[in-house]
Amino acid sequence: FSKxxxxxxxxxxxxxxxxxxxxxxxxxxQDLKAELEMSDGNLIxxxxxxxxxxxxxxxxxxxxxxxxTLYTLTAGGREAFEGYLAVLEQIFKLGx
Numbered sequence: 001f002s003k004x005x006x007x008x009x010x011x012x013x014x015x016x017x018x019x020x021x022x023x024x025x026x027x028x029x030q031d032l033k034a035e036l037e038m039s040d041g042n043l044i045x046x047x048x049x050x051x052x053x054x055x056x057x058x059x060x061x062x063x064x065x066x067x068x069t070l071y072t073l074t075a076g077g078r079e080a081f082e083g084y085l086a087v088l089e090q091i092f093k094l095g096x
Contacts, residue, residue, distance in 0.1 A: 003087045005080055007053045012038060012046045017073070017081050020056060026070035029058075047071065055080055 008017050015036050019027055033043050050056045055077030060069045073081065 001091065003090075005084045005087075007049065007055070008080060008084045010046070012036065012042065013050055016043075016046055016050060016071075017055065017077070017084075020071060020073045021078065021081050026059070026072045029069045029071065032071065050077070053077075053080075 008014055016032065019032060019035060029043070029047075032038075032047075033040065036043065038046075047056065047058065051058060054074060056071050056073050058069045058071050060067055
């Protein structure tokens, strides 16, 4: 259990990481917010934590209409998430 990445393990951040890992294209902030049913402030706080850990990157787009920020996993974030899932698998096997 000590091998679980505490940055990812928090419920909201696990949700963010799972969504970002689930598809190759970036997720817009508003789509993440809707899918996770989170407030702007709560989502921003968790995105910043993951960004500071180097697990995701955000790209702000401006142009027609209002600005939009798109989020993707970094290579390090994908590696950390896969490692997290591997530890969960080990824990799951112990429980069988």
